[in-house]
Amino acid sequence: xxxxxxxxxxxxxxxxxxxxxxxxxxxxxxxxxxxxxxxxxxxxxxxxxxxxxxxxxxxxxxxxxxxxxxxxxxxxxxxxxxxxxxxxxxxxxxxxxxxxxxxxxxxxxxxxxxxxxxxxxxxxxxxxxxxxxxxxxxxxxxxxxxxxxxxxxxxxxxxxxxxxxxxxxxxxxxxxxxxxxxxxxxxxxxxxxxxxxxxxxxxxxxxxxxxxxxxxxxxxxxxxxxxxxxxxxxxxxxxxxxxxxxxxxxxxxxxxxxxxxxxxxxxxxxxxxxxxxxxxxxxxxxxxxxxxxxxxxxxxxxxxxxxxxxxxxxxxxxxxxxxxxxxxxxxxxxxxxxxxxxxxxxxxxxxxxxxxxxxxxxxxxxxxxxxxxxxxxxxxxxxxxxxxxxxxxxxxxxxxxxxxxxxxxxxx
Ligand code: NAD
Numbered sequence: 001x002x003x004x005x006x007x008x009x010x011x012x013x014x015x016x017x018x019x020x021x022x023x024x025x026x027x028x029x030x031x032x033x034x035x036x037x038x039x040x041x042x043x044x045x046x047x048x049x050x051x052x053x054x055x056x057x058x059x060x061x062x063x064x065x066x067x068x069x070x071x072x073x074x075x076x077x078x079x080x081x082x083x084x085x086x087x088x089x090x091x092x093x094x095x096x097x098x099x100x101x102x103x104x105x106x107x108x109x110x111x112x113x114x115x116x117x118x119x120x121x122x123x124x125x126x127x128x129x130x131x132x133x134x135x136x137x138x139x140x141x142x143x144x145x146x147x148x149x150x151x152x153x154x155x156x157x158x159x160x161x162x163x164x165x166x167x168x169x170x171x172x173x174x175x176x177x178x179x180x181x182x183x184x185x186x187x188x189x190x191x192x193x194x195x196x197x198x199x200x201x202x203x204x205x206x207x208x209x210x211x212x213x214x215x216x217x218x219x220x221x222x223x224x225x226x227x228x229x230x231x232x233x234x235x236x237x238x239x240x241x242x243x244x245x246x247x248x249x250x251x252x253x254x255x256x257x258x259x260x261x262x263x264x265x266x267x268x269x270x271x272x273x274x275x276x277x278x279x280x281x282x283x284x285x286x287x288x289x290x291x292x293x294x295x296x297x298x299x300x301x302x303x304x305x306x307x308x309x310x311x312x313x314x315x316x317x318x319x320x321x322x323x324x325x326x327x328x329x330x331x332x333x334x335x336x337x338x339x340x341x342x343x344x345x346x347x348x349x350x351x352x353x354x355x356x357x358x359x360x361x362x363x364x365x366x367x368x369x370x371x372x373x374x375x376x377x378x379x380x381x382x383x384x385x386x387x388x389x390x391x392x393x394x395x396x397x398x399x400x401x402x403x404x405x406x407x408x409x410x411x412x
Pocket of ligand 1: 082083084085086087109149150151152154172173174199201239240241243249257
């Protein structure tokens with residue numbers, strides 16, 4: 001770094017000026033200045049110009065905005081299965097924002113990628129697994145939770161394998177491609193005495209939490225209706241969208257992928273369950289795409305509340321929800337983005353935009369599950385929650401196929 005004065009960099013100059021004692025530092029020989037720096041002291045100037053020695057001192061713990069994270073050896077150890085787009089761009093970086101989680105293992109079909117990721121995140125080479133040798137994870141006491149981030153049709157088998165290896169499971173949404181698969185996952189985890197949670201990050205997102213609180217407090221009166229649009233363009237040149245276009249791997253199209261947010265977030269916000277659905281769907285004229293590309297659907301809730309939704313692979317990134325009540329409206333736009341969600345409360349008196357301090361919803365979700373594992377609690381979004389959404393989506397597909405309203409089956 002370039003020096004402006006003997007023994008002082010420009011940064012030291014600014015600090016020393018601010019602290020006061022520049023004159024003394026400038027007159028000290030470099031060796032004296034270096035000696036006092038190595039003893040942890042510095043030179044300042046008092047207000048009256050007298051040279052004065054200053055030193056670093058210890059102070060009590062400041063008021064913490066967030067509790068300190070747990071020491072690494074006390075955190076819950078996670079294995080991530082599937083090192084794709086979502087795992088690498090969102091989940092692995094978010095583990096650093098958690099208080100209670102540490103990355104203990106990675107599981108991938110690409111050994112080079114797995115090794116590179118493991119090195120970057122400090123995972124031991126012995127905790128890198130292939131899809132073939134995954135089952136030896138049973139003997140790894142550093143792993144308590146397996147997080148399944150694979151294409152939807154693989155969620156069932158990998159949840160069963162993880163539970164069979166004695167691990168708790170966080171599984172990505174949609175939980176599975178059929179209600180039968182969801183039931184098998186719930187049963188396998190129950191039989192193994194392990195917890196199962198579905199990764200509904202939106203239920204840990206502060207804007208959605210505030211909207212739910214406002215609705216519960218009656219800020220918009222009695223809710224009459226909810227509307228939502230979730231859409232994104234399918235990009236077939238990207239590997240992450242190639243399996244999404246195939247029915248056998250995705251289990252469903254835009255509805256399973258993003259339309260699920262309309263359904264799950266509406267159920268979360270209202271605390272009510274839909275009893276009947278109607279729907280129409282669209283397909284693309286493209287042999288590479290064997291799933292539906294767009295669905296318009298409506299749900300009638302148990303108390304008569306109406307809803308109108310659509311999901312689409314035909315329009316650019318939109319993730320919007322609007323809740324209409326007798327006294328006002330809550331708009332979430334975007335509602336379910338990774339970052340930058342917004343909440344607008346509109347009543348006769350005012351239009352208020354709520355600025356909420358951003359928190360990492362992925363980290364909150366993982367910490368919640370870690371807490372459940374540590375203290376033997378039930379997760380907020382268990383397998384039953386995921387199974388209900390799959391049942392609702394199956395009813396939506398049936399309504400589209402038959403052209404008639406379909407009752408949502410009651411779940412035991
Ligand atoms: P991706 O294609 O980027 O990653 C999938 C990973 O699975 C890749 O590493 C791929 O190699 C691996 N894989 C193993 N077997 C495969 C097979 N037969 N075909 C294709 N890939 C295979 O996908 P993604 O976007 O990371 O999505 C993975 C899961 O995460 C999906 O269930 C998706 O719904 C979910 N997801 C959730 C969110 C969220 O916000 N909660 C966001 C994105 C994705």
